[in-house]
Amino acid sequence: MFSDIQGNLMVIMMLLYLIGALLPFLYKGNVRLSLVTGCITGVIASLLGLGLGIEALFSMEAVKVSFGQVLPGVELTVQIDRLSGFFLTTICLVTFLVGFYSLGYMKIYRHENITWWNFCYNIFILSMILVVTVNNAIVFLVFWEVMTLASYFLVTFEYRSQQVRKAGFIYIAMTHLGTVFIIGAFLVMAKGFGGWGYETLASNSASLSTIDKSIVFLLALVGFGTKAGVVPLNVWLPLAHPAAPSNVSAVMSGVMIKMAIYGMIRVIIDILGPGPAWWGGLVLTIGIISAVIGVIYALMEHDLKRLLAFHSVENIGIILMGIGTSLVLYAWSMPVLAAIALAAGLFHVFNHAIFKSLLFLATGSIYYATHTRDIEKLGGLIKRMPQTALLFLIGAISISAIPPFNGFASEYQIYQSLLNISYLNVSGFWSIAGILACVALALTGALAAACFVKAFGISFLALPRTKKSARAREVPLSMRLSMAPLAAFCLVLGIFPQVAMNALTGVASQLVPGSQVPEITTYNFTLALVLIVTVLMLLGLSRLFGVQRVRKSETWGCGIETDATMEYSAASYSQPIRRVYRGLLQPRRKIKIRGKALPYFGYNIYFEEHVKSMIRECLYSPLRRLTITTSKKWRCIQSGNINLYLSYVFLTLVVLLVWVR
Numbered sequence: 001m002f003s004d005i006q007g008n009l010m011v012i013m014m015l016l017y018l019i020g021a022l023l024p025f026l027y028k029g030n031v032r033l034s035l036v037t038g039c040i041t042g043v044i045a046s047l048l049g050l051g052l053g054i055e056a057l058f059s060m061e062a063v064k065v066s067f068g069q070v071l072p073g074v075e076l077t078v079q080i081d082r083l084s085g086f087f088l089t090t091i092c093l094v095t096f097l098v099g100f101y102s103l104g105y106m107k108i109y110r111h112e113n114i115t116w117w118n119f120c121y122n123i124f125i126l127s128m129i130l131v132v133t134v135n136n137a138i139v140f141l142v143f144w145e146v147m148t149l150a151s152y153f154l155v156t157f158e159y160r161s162q163q164v165r166k167a168g169f170i171y172i173a174m175t176h177l178g179t180v181f182i183i184g185a186f187l188v189m190a191k192g193f194g195g196w197g198y199e200t201l202a203s204n205s206a207s208l209s210t211i212d213k214s215i216v217f218l219l220a221l222v223g224f225g226t227k228a229g230v231v232p233l234n235v236w237l238p239l240a241h242p243a244a245p246s247n248v249s250a251v252m253s254g255v256m257i258k259m260a261i262y263g264m265i266r267v268i269i270d271i272l273g274p275g276p277a278w279w280g281g282l283v284l285t286i287g288i289i290s291a292v293i294g295v296i297y298a299l300m301e302h303d304l305k306r307l308l309a310f311h312s313v314e315n316i317g318i319i320l321m322g323i324g325t326s327l328v329l330y331a332w333s334m335p336v337l338a339a340i341a342l343a344a345g346l347f348h349v350f351n352h353a354i355f356k357s358l359l360f361l362a363t364g365s366i367y368y369a370t371h372t373r374d375i376e377k378l379g380g381l382i383k384r385m386p387q388t389a390l391l392f393l394i395g396a397i398s399i400s401a402i403p404p405f406n407g408f409a410s411e412y413q414i415y416q417s418l419l420n421i422s423y424l425n426v427s428g429f430w431s432i433a434g435i436l437a438c439v440a441l442a443l444t445g446a447l448a449a450a451c452f453v454k455a456f457g458i459s460f461l462a463l464p465r466t467k468k469s470a471r472a473r474e475v476p477l478s479m480r481l482s483m484a485p486l487a488a489f490c491l492v493l494g495i496f497p498q499v500a501m502n503a504l505t506g507v508a509s510q511l512v513p514g515s516q517v518p519e520i521t522t523y524n525f526t527l528a529l530v531l532i533v534t535v536l537m538l539l540g541l542s543r544l545f546g547v548q549r550v551r552k553s554e555t556w557g558c559g560i561e562t563d564a565t566m567e568y569s570a571a572s573y574s575q576p577i578r579r580v581y582r583g584l585l586q587p588r589r590k591i592k593i594r595g596k597a598l599p600y601f602g603y604n605i606y607f608e609e610h611v612k613s614m615i616r617e618c619l620y621s622p623l624r625r626l627t628i629t630t631s632k633k634w635r636c637i638q639s640g641n642i643n644l645y646l647s648y649v650f651l652t653l654v655v656l657l658v659w660v661r
Helices: 004-027 031-057 082-109 114-131 137-155 162-190 198-206 210-228 237-243 246-256 258-272 277-300 304-331 335-370 386-399 406-423 428-460 477-495 497-511 524-545 570-580 614-637 642-660
Strands: 063-071 074-080 588-595 603-610
Touching: 004 031, 004 063, 004 114, 031 074, 031 082, 031 114, 031 497, 074 082, 074 137, 082 114, 082 246, 082 258, 082 335, 082 477, 082 497, 114 137, 114 246, 114 258, 137 162, 137 246, 162 198, 162 210, 162 237, 162 258, 198 258, 210 258, 210 277, 237 246, 237 304, 246 258, 246 304, 246 335, 258 304, 258 335, 258 497, 277 304, 277 428, 277 570, 304 335, 304 406, 304 428, 335 386, 335 406, 335 477, 335 497, 386 406, 386 428, 386 477, 406 428, 406 477, 406 497, 428 570, 477 497, 477 524, 570 603
Parallel strands: none
Antiparallel strands: 063 074, 588 603
């Protein structure tokens, strides 16, 4: 139970978010004061939430505080067990740093409605916290909807742009479609027994048939998978994340899509209970497809934020690979190995929140300095923004799963869990499936590394490609200091992953009894030490034996004066990979030849190549056409006759009464 002090802190935290949302309206005429008031209040609230989350993460018992009934038979109770504590810690750590970052970054939006941004942002954070801490399905759905609406208004903050409005519409439509499936899952579990508390739903689920449990599983997977952005339900994600301000994108990609992961674990593992092995196999398959397709499409992108958005699809896939493996092992009655696999998935949830937030904030810094996100219009930023370049590089190495950073640490744990499926030799099918899943994860890591070689190299190295890039300057100190702790976490969690893994196995053990996991030992510190010693030895040997001095001179270009237009571009870098995956990407080329009086050639060649979204072309476009065609055919029922409308209501009422009877 919550002590009085803890309960009061929880109430204070919630009030601070509400104050941060409402108080800036008093200073609507003063943009700076409004921004500072909203951000600082939210930062203090996040700090309180971070303390509560860490305490709950390591607590043996769930902590609870009740706010009384909010609806007839529906009580608003905040209950923080270890799972809620983990997600509360993740939310508040990211939003604490993003709040400080926003003080500097939001200055570029000073001509927009900053007061409205403050309101939506603080409500957004508060709703996410309540999503992971309430223990009632009705209240969960209410705050899930508040979270969706608040994030929608943040996505459409620059609503004057038609592209932003389109992104917001697709986002709100897809997430509401997912909510319908989530409601369906809760309705099946409720079974009319009365009571929407998680404990009641868990009790009801124990009496469900295998078919009903599978229906709940599928409904929850589709509903939460839509919010997570899994393939093929990810159509909204590469549109919505780039449309929002970069600090909001950091929270949406780093934290908000993980609310769907929380929902999956809470409903499928905690409330419903582990099921047959095919559940885990389906989750694992969806994870593999999302990871591979997400990283391939990321490689094709030239917009930094769209590139990062597709990497969110990839990393959600990697997280689902850990969760799917856990479900398979639970089905085989191997709770210890299952708990380790689930802990590995949760570890990647936290790591992704760290390095993806860092990358979005670094991208926001690039936009702050250059007012562009197009890689082709950047270049040479490492000389003008050296600290931002270092921070972006750390995030890039981490997301590419390169040791000794945290992306490698969590993916390595998932590798081990996947290999366990193969080593257990339950059947030939599962042995091959475990190996193929490891191959897919390795392919994903290799493509991610290639993608960030492009992102970092084209953006930060060589010569500036535009005047804006040439005039770029380092961002304010407050923005750099906000990113520095995230970079530090990337390194520390990569060197000492056992601290996080041992805490997270406790979370998994709480969800499924009988999975008490022994202390996990890793060798990442030894690996990091070997890498450091090797580098120092090489530097020492080079100093000892001497090296030739580097001679600097102008680049020889065969008699032609070189400039930035001759540099390797992002399109040319990704061209070989585009050819390899042309069956999936379906590239479309445009080549134009225009005459021009040049010294040696009498023409210019213009080359463009775009890739198709096969999911949109093969799934959503036909579905859209079918919906429009069907709607036109049924337009006749909307005649404008009030008597006809009343007859519709009467017939519906009769059908419902018969069904209830």
